[in-house]
């Protein structure tokens with residue numbers, strides 16, 4: 001999606017990783033490269049400048065100077081600023097207190113309005129709404145038919161009027177929706193190759209008559225600065241309330257995505273990532289920032305894991321598992337780490353492809369206290385060589401912890417389960433375990 005930009009930014013961070021201690025001058029070099037990367041991605045000049053001012057302010061602060069890993073901190077600062085630039089929080093669609101809610105979809109020709117209308121209709125339908133699509137593009141002869149075909153394929157009704165005036169069509173559609181309790185209605189309006197006055201007047205008339213709850217501007221994500229300029233023009237005339245980025249499945253340089261929010265001041269609401277009608281996502285600034293930095297959804301996991309797991313320990317543990325000498329002491333360590341992180345199943349659920357494998361492994365988190373007591377009541381030799389735990393040793397351990405032999409057996413069983421699971425994970429590839437453990 002943002003391959004070029006991602007590659008360039010990662011190069012900047014790699015260069016910085018080479019330097020041991022951060023100085024003002026190598027930070028400035030890094031920032032200059034970030035700036036170049038943004039401009040190559042066709043990010044608006046003002047946007048890039050403001051962005052860098054913020055990053056610089058934070059990067060030259062005390063924190064980075066004292067930090068052991070300057071490159072990592074810079075990544076974090078750039079990530080946080082990207083999230084802010086993209087709008088911070090996810091922005092949801094508003095609904096009207098007086099149904100039907102009206103969503104008016106506007107944008108240049110070929111930007112993906114009609115496709116988006118059908119996608120939005122489909123998405124809202126899966127959420128239990130009863131949307132109505134309205135064919136309000138009466139410029140292009142085939143436009144109504146196109147919406148009809150798309151609507152049919154997602155089983156969302158389409159309203160087509162008899163007249164040549166889109167304002168009348170939209171009014172009739174509103175009446176129809178009220179009568180049939182359809183809500184919301186989604187207006188697919190006409191596009192033009194360029195912003196022109198005639199089109200704007202038509203859209204202003206539709207807006208005046210239908211009083212949309214939201215006006216969404218559809219921007220072709222592939223077009224960079226052009227999309228930003230037309231966004232500005234549409235916003236000046238129509239005061240739209242949010243933007244949608246389409247064709248994000250192509251090799252967009254990212255300029256439109258990174259600039260539109262800042263230039264218009266309106267939130268990004270959706271992102272369209274393919275021609276298929278399911279290919280629509282609510283816009284999550286944090287996830288998109290993660291993708292731009294090339295870290296995907298793994299960012300969440302890494303942050304969570306890094307907060308609690310000692311990386312050194314994780315690496316040691318991985319080495320042990322590799323050599324298959326994962327002992328009860330390690331098991332205890334591991335259980336304590338997991339307890340700090342939340343449930344094991346949750347954590348592993350975030351790793352792509354892992355949740356299936358982990359389904360049968362259950363860690364009873366309430367029993368952790370028992371387990372801890374039991375392991376602590378073993379001799380060091382027993383912890384390192386669980387094989388020697390015969391019946392009499394088990395009885396002694398149980399007594400020592402004030403628990404029963406069943407408790408001891410269960411703990412050893414859990415340990416063995418974990419051992420098996422780790423062996424399985426080892427087969428999943430070398431990087432996998434380290435990622436899970438936050439290394």
Ligand SMILES: Nc1nc2c(ncn2[C@@H]2O[C@H](COP(=O)(O)OP(=O)(O)OP(=O)(O)O)[C@@H](O)[C@H]2O)c(=O)[nH]1
Pocket residue numbers: 107108109110111112113114115116137140143190191192246247248249250272273274275279
């Ligand atoms: N790859 C890809 N193609 C898309 C996406 N969204 C729309 N398209 C394609 O872009 C082309 C134009 O889409 P439309 O939805 O017709 O665009 P429009 O804005 O309604 O165009 P006009 O009605 O002519 O103004 C179509 O071929 C769509 O299939 C997307 O997210 N990814």
Ligand SMILES: [Mg+2]
Pocket residue numbers: 113114115137143188189
């Ligand atoms: Mg269209």
